[in-house]
Amino acid sequence: MASSSSSSLIAASAVVLTIILNASVLCHGGRTSTYMRTSNNNVDMPVDDPTYYVHITQGDHVGTAVIVSWITPKAPGPDGVIYWKENSTEKKLAVGKIATYTYYNYTSGFIHHANVSNLEFNTKYYYQLGLGKYARNFSFSTPPPPGPDAPYTFGLIGDLGQTFDSNSTIDHYQNDPQNPQALLYLGDLSYANDYPYHDNVRWDTYGRLIERSVAYQPWIWTVGNHEVDWAPELDENVPFKPFRNRYHTPYAAAGSTSPFWYSIKRGPAYIIVMAAYSAFGYSSPQYSWFGQEINKVNRSETPWLIVLMHPPMYNSYKSHYMEGETMRVVYESLFVKYKVDLVFAGHVHAYERSVRVSNIAYNITNGLCTPVKNLNAPVYLTVGDGGNLEGLSTSMTQPQPAYSAFREASFGHGILDIKNKTHAYFAWHRNDDGYAVMADSVWLTNRYWDPTDDSN
Ligand SMILES: *[C@@H]1O[C@H](CO)[C@@H](O)[C@H](O)[C@H]1NC(C)=O
Ligand SMILES: *[C@@H]1O[C@H](CO)[C@@H](O)[C@H](O)[C@H]1NC(C)=O
Ligand SMILES: *[C@@H]1O[C@H](CO)[C@@H](O)[C@H](O)[C@H]1NC(C)=O
């Protein structure tokens, strides 16, 4: 199985013994699923009715604020959010800011962002937007305070787009009996830039599609390549213009200077969101922020340290093969040093789970270019299978490399169910199955609190 890696090993004669020991631990690749889905016609859903639409995300560092965003197509309407605690008659008002933007010959609706803050933990809130016949009510629940003992369930979706498959992913996500409370979104939202002139109407239709989930629970945004929208041929020279206008993040509360990289605490998790399409090398603002940030994480308070990024560092599909390599070279040693538990990525339109490996010994001249088992390393998960118009990445490198534990090209979503400070359960669901079916699942032990457990 590992024949391609063993031929390169023999060349590095000075270190053959060490590598053979490592290779003996990792000599077999994992499982390539034989499951084949029935159809794959990748068509975006039709443009639907133009009412206003809503999305929310975490608004501060700890979970007591929510950014409520809504876009009214024709007129600004009221600039406030009325909100109240469950069963309370005391209503409060959070006033937002309104802005519009243009992109080539598209002019956006009125984009509202309001920071609903000073909320209580572990509490259900209702909120109302609009007035009279335009009034609509929504709700969300705040998380428990950051702390090791509260269980919490996150969903994972990446590369969603807006096809009939995307709709099926949302349907399966919402009906998942594991009942996810917040979503970690792994980048590539609307795929509007796949249309002529980056038709920004497709940013609006995407917003309407996801409303039925994201108006009720925060989606934590990671920026993907489809958010760049840099188009000098259209005289659109400012990267990320539609994303930056439509989707806000709580970056200032995390001491970040950019909305594209930031961190949050949510219950037992500390989540660091990285920006692969902004400068991230040594001396970049992102790199210096990241170094301080990861050093700050208190695993007694938030035992689970999770990193999100768009392109995966460990990927065995032919699609985007080794694209995450530059980021791996810069950041992997920090992931290992600080015992990151999990790294989630999208970008590759498929699912993959790694074993715990690192490749930090490699320095170009020493030939140590094969990932080795490392109990301080994260598990890398690619969940880029939301279902966009570009379709699935079905082509895989063969044989399956030893770092890859499981891979399958089907549309679906993931669930991370954190049970306590030592144990979490990850499951991947494919859209072709019933809501409760887990097509891949694994128990994960915390790297800080259970570092010698090598089951996963
Ligand atoms: C929302 O308000 C809270 C409390 O003042 C603050 O910590 C947070 O940074 C604000 N968030 C945004 C996005 O302005
Ligand atoms: C709100 O009222 C409902 C119905 O009376 C009750 O079931 C629920 O527990 C109450 N929730 C809170 C937070 O008091
Ligand atoms: C934008 O320009 C394109 C190409 O000229 C045209 O097809 C499209 O209808 C225009 N859209 C708007 C909103 O004017």
Ligand SMILES: *[C@@H]1O[C@H](CO)[C@@H](O)[C@H](O)[C@H]1NC(C)=O
């Ligand atoms: C929203 O909820 C409030 C409080 O329960 C209620 O008075 C109002 O009628 C509701 N509005 C809509 C549009 O459902």
Ligand SMILES: *[C@@H]1O[C@H](CO)[C@@H](O)[C@H](O)[C@H]1NC(C)=O
């Ligand atoms: C999207 O999914 C929802 C929920 O399953 C369904 O009601 C709706 O009809 C679907 N939309 C389209 C365009 O198929």
Ligand SMILES: *[C@@H]1O[C@H](CO)[C@@H](O)[C@H](O)[C@H]1NC(C)=O
């Ligand atoms: C880390 O968190 C724990 C639990 O919340 C707290 O008791 C401790 O003081 C914190 N340590 C530091 C260095 O802040």
Ligand SMILES: *[C@@H]1O[C@H](CO)[C@@H](O)[C@H](O)[C@H]1NC(C)=O
């Ligand atoms: C590269 O790694 C080898 C051993 O793994 C080490 O001897 C050598 O000094 C390293 N090179 C540099 C430039 O650090």
Ligand SMILES: *[C@@H]1O[C@H](CO)[C@@H](O)[C@H](O)[C@H]1NC(C)=O
């Ligand atoms: C943590 O959760 C796991 C899995 O549910 C369980 O086996 C273990 O006993 C729990 N640990 C504690 C300290 O409760």
Ligand SMILES: [Fe+2]
């Ligand atoms: Fe991507």
Ligand SMILES: [Fe+2]
């Ligand atoms: Fe993508």
